[in-house]
Amino acid sequence: MQLLKDTNIDFMGIRKICYFISIALILIGFTSIAAHKGIKYNIDFTGGLMLQAELNGVKAEQLRVTLSDIGFKDAEIQQITDDTNTDLFIIKTSSTENASEKIKKALKENFPESTKGNFIKQEEEVGPKAGFEMRNQAIRAVFISIFFILLYIWIRFKFSWGVSAAAALLHDTLITIGFLSILNVEIGMTVLAALLTIVGYSINDTIVIFDRIREDLKIYRKEDEYRIFNRSINSTLSRTAITSITTLLADLALLIWGGPVIRDFALTLFIGIIIGTYSSVFIASSLVLDTVVAYKNRSKKK
Amino acid sequence: MKKSKYRALSITIFLLLTIYFLTPLLISERPAFISEKIWPSKLKLGLDLQGGSQIDLYVDLTNVPQKEQDSAVKSALEVIRNRIDYFGVAEPSIQLVGENKIVIQLPGLDDHERAKELIGKTALLEFKLLLQDEETKSLINRLDSYLENNLDKHNFGDLKEQSPTSTLETISDSLQTNEKDNFFSRIIYSGGDGYSVSNNYKEDFKKLLADSSFTANIPNGYQILLGKEDKQNPSSEIPVYFLYNRAELEGKYLSEASVRISGESDFRNANKPYISLKFNREGSRIFERVTGSNINRRLAIVLDNTVYVAPNINDRIRGGEAQITGNFTLEECNDLVIVLKAGNLPAPISIGKTSSIGPSLGADSIRSGLKAGILGTLLVVLFMIIYYKASGINAAIALSLNIGFIFAALTAFKATLTLPGIAGIILTFGMAVDANVLIFERIREEIAAGKTIRNAVDNGFSRATVTILDSNITTLITAAILYQFGTGAIRGFAVTLSIGIISSMFTAIIVSNAIFDNFVTNTQRDKLSI
Numbered sequence: 024m025q026l027l028k029d030t031n032i033d034f035m036g037i038r039k040i041c042y043f044i045s046i047a048l049i050l051i052g053f054t055s056i057a058a059h060k061g062i063k064y065n066i067d068f069t070g071g072l073m074l075q076a077e078l079n080g081v082k083a084e085q086l087r088v089t090l091s092d093i094g095f096k097d098a099e100i101q102q103i104t105d106d107t108n109t110d111l112f113i114i115k116t117s118s119t120e121n122a123s124e125k126i127k128k129a130l131k132e133n134f135p136e137s138t139k140g141n142f143i144k145q146e147e148e149v150g151p152k153a154g155f156e157m158r159n160q161a162i163r164a165v166f167i168s169i170f171f172i173l174l175y176i177w178i179r180f181k182f183s184w185g186v187s188a189a190a191a192l193l194h195d196t197l198i199t200i201g202f203l204s205i206l207n208v209e210i211g212m213t214v215l216a217a218l219l220t221i222v223g224y225s226i227n228d229t230i231v232i233f234d235r236i237r238e239d240l241k242i243y244r245k246e247d248e249y250r251i252f253n254r255s256i257n258s259t260l261s262r263t264a265i266t267s268i269t270t271l272l273a274d275l276a277l278l279i280w281g282g283p284v285i286r287d288f289a290l291t292l293f294i295g296i297i298i299g300t301y302s303s304v305f306i307a308s309s310l311v312l313d314t315v316v317a318y319k320n321r322s323k324k325k
Numbered sequence: 326m327k328k329s330k331y332r333a334l335s336i337t338i339f340l341l342l343t344i345y346f347l348t349p350l351l352i353s354e355r356p357a358f359i360s361e362k363i364w365p366s367k368l369k370l371g372l373d374l375q376g377g378s379q380i381d382l383y384v385d386l387t388n389v390p391q392k393e394q395d396s397a398v399k400s401a402l403e404v405i406r407n408r409i410d411y412f413g414v415a416e417p418s419i420q421l422v423g424e425n426k427i428v429i430q431l432p433g434l435d436d437h438e439r440a441k442e443l444i445g446k447t448a449l450l451e452f453k454l455l456l457q458d459e460e461t462k463s464l465i466n467r468l469d470s471y472l473e474n475n476l477d478k479h480n481f482g483d484l485k486e487q488s489p490t491s492t493l494e495t496i497s498d499s500l501q502t503n504e505k506d507n508f509f510s511r512i513i514y515s516g517g518d519g520y521s522v523s524n525n526y527k528e529d530f531k532k533l534l535a536d537s538s539f540t541a542n543i544p545n546g547y548q549i550l551l552g553k554e555d556k557q558n559p560s561s562e563i564p565v566y567f568l569y570n571r572a573e574l575e576g577k578y579l580s581e582a583s584v585r586i587s588g589e590s591d592f593r594n595a596n597k598p599y600i601s602l603k604f605n606r607e608g609s610r611i612f613e614r615v616t617g618s619n620i621n622r623r624l625a626i627v628l629d630n631t632v633y634v635a636p637n638i639n640d641r642i643r644g645g646e647a648q649i650t651g652n653f654t655l656e657e658c659n660d661l662v663i664v665l666k667a668g669n670l671p672a673p674i675s676i677g678k679t680s681s682i683g684p685s686l687g688a689d690s691i692r693s694g695l696k697a698g699i700l701g702t703l704l705v706v707l708f709m710i711i712y713y714k715a716s717g718i719n720a721a722i723a724l725s726l727n728i729g730f731i732f733a734a735l736t737a738f739k740a741t742l743t744l745p746g747i748a749g750i751i752l753t754f755g756m757a758v759d760a761n762v763l764i765f766e767r768i769r770e771e772i773a774a775g776k777t778i779r780n781a782v783d784n785g786f787s788r789a790t791v792t793i794l795d796s797n798i799t800t801l802i803t804a805a806i807l808y809q810f811g812t813g814a815i816r817g818f819a820v821t822l823s824i825g826i827i828s829s830m831f832t833a834i835i836v837s838n839a840i841f842d843n844f845v846t847n848t849q850r851d852k853l854s855i
Contacts, residue, residue: 024712025769073422087687104376105681113682149428150421153814156403160811168806172799179795213745216818219807220749223800223822224756230796231763238788262766265712266759269705273755276701277748282693284373284686285748292752 027261034256035249038309045194045306052201062200065117065209066097067153072118074126075145078137079110085133086112093129095122096283110137115149153212161215165222169193172226180233183318187310188229191302195225199295208287217291224270225299228263229307235259236308252312256304267300332839339730339831346733368736369433371416371743373686377432380441381677384425389672397671398425405429405444405674407667412443415741415817427674430682432741437679439660445676447629448664450576452615452647455519455623455635456547456567464547464567465510471542472508513565519635521552521562530565546570550625552632555652566632568625573615578608582665584658587650598658600649600665609645617641628661686744694744698751702728705755713765715854719840720761723832727757730828731821738820746821753825760797760833764789765855778853782841790834797826 090098098116176185235255277289349367418430513520552564581603625635710717768785808819
């Protein structure tokens with residue numbers, strides 16, 4: 024069995040169209056972010072509301088179901104376990120309008136026996152788990168790593184290849200963040216981790232193709248770059264597809280069966296893997312070709 | 326032949342290490358005949374999967390001006406986060422609750438006493454000059470005359486009954502000639518190196534120093550501080566220091582702190598741990614100026630109002646390096662370095678209630694996460710076998726080794742496993758087969774080009790190896806930078822990513838190659854199921 028055997032797609036011929044698509048995708052993402060009044064962060068970054076409730080006879084599982092039913096899907100529920108006489112719970116949730124009232128009402132309706140007295144022991148605002156220092160740190164780390172990747176590719180290949188790969192990485196991250204905004208996914212720690220994974224995944228894909236182009240440039244010295252680039256991408260296409268398929272299979276399992284906690288993580292990766300694969304095949308090498316051709320034209324003019 | 330020998334050796338070492346670190350996961354109880362020292366600790370589960378303990382902290386804002394309270398709490402939060410990070414507790418949850426309460430949750434139910442002590446330290450590092458001998462003596466005289474009239478107030482009543490001669494040897498000559506009772510100088514010894522208070526008076530002396538009616542007699546700009554208690558020898562005396570209030574140099578100029586062990590040549594402190602400090606440029610300049618203009622005086626290194634050491638300045642010190650020596654245990658040294666690195670707290674912190682908490686995720690979520698993981702892995706394996714037939718089994722073997730290795734490595738690095746962490750690992754399985762895919766595709770191309778099976782396999786491996794190295798090294802660069810510039814969860818992620826990459830490179834390049842060589846190439850087949 025072999026997928027995509029002996030393909031002969033003119034990737035370089037459609038590169039202008041792909042640039043257009045990419046720029047359009049980035050702009051759509053930006054528009055969505057603007058329409059949502061900025062990037063949305065979840066409780067990890069924004070903090071929220073903390074309630075401490077004494078609900079004797081109630082199990083943590085029941086409480087989770089109750090809160091999830093009234094729309095607090097990201098509520099974090101922890102039972103204090105060293106006090107065996109009472110069932111004390113810590114509930115943390117994002118502080119939307121009337122969150123506290125809604126939760127208290129739902130608790131009273133669902134657990135009338137346990138909410139007779141003053142069952143809310145504490146109610147306070149809670150700060151973020153990660154804070155924006157952590158976010159800024161991650162953003163800085165991504166930029167520094169893109170810079171070092173550029174440096175490595177410069178050493179192993181050429182400067183313009185490094186710049187092209189770095190541009191493709193930035194492209195993947197921007198489009199993925201845009202899609203998250205369109206899909207109303209709030210960014211928390213796990214989504215941040217997924218975004219970092221995408222950088223690692225996408226560069227992997229790009230290098231595999233670059234490697235083949237470098238090899239083919241040595242073998243087919245007489246052909247022009249346009250044909251060599253096309254040939255290299257076509258001959259690595261089946262590998263690119265299979266790696267994307269296996270990674271997407273693992274990710275799909277997480278998306279379908281992983282439950283609510285993993286869903287955002289899996290969704291981010293799903294978008295990222297597709298965009299990363301797309302940019303490796305349709306964007307990164309095309310950018311290299313354009314810089315090579317531009318350089319040649321300039322030297323011809325001289 | 327030589328190549329296959331190295332390969333066999335590396336695979337054996339790899340397998341043995343994996344099995345070693347996985348034993349606690351497979352056998353829950355440590356068998357009695359195996360020593361505790363060599364038994365690896367079990368892979369820890371995060372707050373979401375297992376729960377842990379919660380510690381409430383309160384930032385004491387009584388002495389902080391209204392305007393600065395917000396920033397004080399914020400920076401306290403940051404310092405505590407750094408300390409826990411340096412301490413090596415992975416995946417903690419640190420949140421500000423209300424105005425000035427900081428709630429820390431640490432995964433696992435171990436004893437968190439040491440962490441608590443570490444968190445509570447203010448960690449204000451100061452360098453202060455000791456008083457000159459004359460100044461010290463006149464200060465002691467002054468305090469002697471104060472105690473003359475107020476002895477009973479400070480619990481030193483029993484001193485009156487003792488005749489001064491009984492403690493004669495402890496009083497310095499100049500003070501003996503004094504006609505008064507000299508109570509204060511009787512409490513403190515004068516040894517060769519300075520003054521100390523004996524074990525008997527230790528507690529009362531601390532109270533005395535804290536009493537405002539006593540301290541009112543200490544002139545402005547002067548200060549009395551105690552030295553560090555020797556924890557290994559609790560009944561020993563504590564040094565007493567008389568110094569200037571003014572800090573010549575502070576911890577904010579520190580650029581580095583680390584634990585060192587002194588060599589054999591240092592006969593007094595041989596093989597003892599000490600703390601090495603390095604200042605930044607501004608700090609180095611100040612240090613040089615202070616040491617240069619105070620030669621032959623003593624400079625005390627003060628941390629949280631305890632004098633750790635007060636060496637004599639023999640010469641101008643350039644380069645901005647200093648050492649804190651003393652009777653430290655290695656553990657004390659490590660903890661001090663942590664607090665020095667993480668910076669000082671802007672306001673004191675008091676530790677409130679500690680409680681145990683259950684997992685933040687329901688059993689359902691955990692079960693569905695694990696189910697997704699298993700199904701995802703199976704899907705990948707199934708795809709590889711369908712697509713590459715018998716060679717796909719090779720990839721499946723490599724993948725199972727990967728799974729074992731990743732969990733073993735996480736145990737070895739004392740990582741803490743959370744549900745999103747598990748999801749990340751599953752994803753690396755999908756990516757891990759990439760190396761195998763690269764190799765298989767290359768072999769297929771070589772076969773299509775008409776090469777013999779043996780040549781195709783050899784060429785496929787050697788050509789794909791270059792690609793695998795290039796593509797994975799760039800990903801490793803990403804991981805290294807995330808580790809270097811990130812903290813907490815970002816670092817944990819970088820570790821997992823690196824482990825996944827290294828293990829998938831190893832299994833694909835070394836293990837898969839060995840399997841191919843043994844089952845395919847050596848048997849002189851003319852067909853390859855790929």
